[in-house]
Amino acid sequence: MTDPTSIRVVIADDEPDVRLMLRYGLEIDEMSVVAEAADGAEAIERLEETGADAIVLDLLMPGTNGFEAIPEIRRRFPLVGIVAYSAVAGDFVRSEMRRMEIPLVLKQSDTARLADALREACARRRALHEANPDA
Amino acid sequence: MGDPELSLEQVDALRRRILNVVGHELRTPITALTGLARRLGDASELQIRTEIGPALVRLAERTEALLDDMLIASGISTATPPEGIRRARVSDTVGLAWSSLAEQTVGRVLRFDTNHDEPEVAAGDESVLRCLTHLFRNALAYGTGPIEVTITADDEVVRCAVRNEAVGPKPDEEGLIFEPFFRGEHAVTRSPGMGVGLTVARTVARAVGGDVTMRRDDEQQVVFELSLPRA
Numbered sequence: 001m002t003d004p005t006s007i008r009v010v011i012a013d014d015e016p017d018v019r020l021m022l023r024y025g026l027e028i029d030e031m032s033v034v035a036e037a038a039d040g041a042e043a044i045e046r047l048e049e050t051g052a053d054a055i056v057l058d059l060l061m062p063g064t065n066g067f068e069a070i071p072e073i074r075r076r077f078p079l080v081g082i083v084a085y086s087a088v089a090g091d092f093v094r095s096e097m098r099r100m101e102i103p104l105v106l107k108q109s110d111t112a113r114l115a116d117a118l119r120e121a122c123a124r125r126r127a128l129h130e131a132n133p134d135a
Numbered sequence: 136m137g138d139p140e141l142s143l144e145q146v147d148a149l150r151r152r153i154l155n156v157v158g159h160e161l162r163t164p165i166t167a168l169t170g171l172a173r174r175l176g177d178a179s180e181l182q183i184r185t186e187i188g189p190a191l192v193r194l195a196e197r198t199e200a201l202l203d204d205m206l207i208a209s210g211i212s213t214a215t216p217p218e219g220i221r222r223a224r225v226s227d228t229v230g231l232a233w234s235s236l237a238e239q240t241v242g243r244v245l246r247f248d249t250n251h252d253e254p255e256v257a258a259g260d261e262s263v264l265r266c267l268t269h270l271f272r273n274a275l276a277y278g279t280g281p282i283e284v285t286i287t288a289d290d291e292v293v294r295c296a297v298r299n300e301a302v303g304p305k306p307d308e309e310g311l312i313f314e315p316f317f318r319g320e321h322a323v324t325r326s327p328g329m330g331v332g333l334t335v336a337r338t339v340a341r342a343v344g345g346d347v348t349m350r351r352d353d354e355q356q357v358v359f360e361l362s363l364p365r366a
Contacts, residue, residue, distance in 0.1 A: 015163060015167065016238060017164070017167045017171070017190045017193060017194055018163060018166070018167045020167070020171065020186060020187075020190050021166070021167040021170035021171050021174075021190075022170075024170070024171065024174045024178070024187075025170055025173075025174070028174070028177065062276075087159045087160075087162040087163045087166070088155075088159050090155065107162055107163060107166045108166055108170075109165075109166050109167075109168075109169035109170035109172075109173060110170070110173070111170065
């Protein structure tokens with residue numbers, strides 16, 4: 001049975017097998033995967049439907065990619081913790097994530113680091129909101 | 136690539152770009168494969184049978200195909216399917232190539248008249264399948280709308296034209312699209328890929344005396360054509 005206090009996560013990645021791997025891995029790391037999405041637009045819909053606490057967001061996706069989804073997610077769901085999850089961590093990706101203040105986790109088989117990043121991202125969003133509730 | 140006057144710096148930059156692309160493409164399936172393998176100890180028999188097991192097979196096959204593609208695109212001829220004396224009918228392979236792309240074909244339409252009786256080609260099923268799979272993957276990734284396949288033949292050659300609505304390469308990119316590890320500007324931020332699909336299709340086709348070429352039709356839509364010698 002899912003722990004009601006566990007972080008509720010949306011997984012957004014265009015690769016079904018990556019989503020499968022993340023679902024298994026994050027649930028072992030005591031997270032609750034509440035929805036999946038194959039692109040950025042779908043991810044925003046799933047956040048709307050589920051009221052999730054956090055999102056794992058692949059950057060390179062067809063349709064609306066992760067870079068494009070981030071500002072919309074920030075605007076509509078300011079409390080949602082976003083973690084960028086990518087197989088690419090070149091200079092452009094790193095600088096963009098720094099500029100957007102989004103933690104970046106490189107795709108790897110062990111999801112513990114991703115889970116830690118999600119917890120930290122959620123905590124930061126809550127702290128920011130408490131400090132500036134009208135922002 | 137192939138420019139004899141590349142400086143050492145340019146060669147090094149090219150090497151880094153290729154390794155970056157290849158590394159990126161291999162990382163995704165290998166990460167998922169390893170991550171799922173880690174779960175085997177905790178998973179139920181049902182989970183293994185219905186989800187994890189099939190995913191592991193898909194990912195392993197995908198990694199194997201990526202490796203073959205990389206070697207073929209790099210000109211390593213040992214990775215090109217051996218042919219011997221083999222014959223295939225292109226129309227028999229169209230459906231197989233389309234269905235092999237599974238998730239990518241969801242919501243997409245293939246228009247192909249299955250009542251074909253064109254002559255056999257002097258190539259095996261594996262080569263024809265590999266060429267068609269890459270042409271379809273390319274059409275799916277970079278175009279919209281239905282993908283139209285037309286097969287024609289003359290006394291010497293069987294031609295399979297793959298057409299779909301696509302932005303297509305920019306004029307200054309057209310000469311590069313068959314270069315290994317090249318991806319057009321439109322492609323880079325939208326979709327994954329090593330940029331070797333068209334290279335592989337052409338390399339495999341040429342290995343059996345055929346070719347893959349690109350042209351634009353009367354409506355300026357992109358058409359890729361696989362031509363293979365008749366058996």
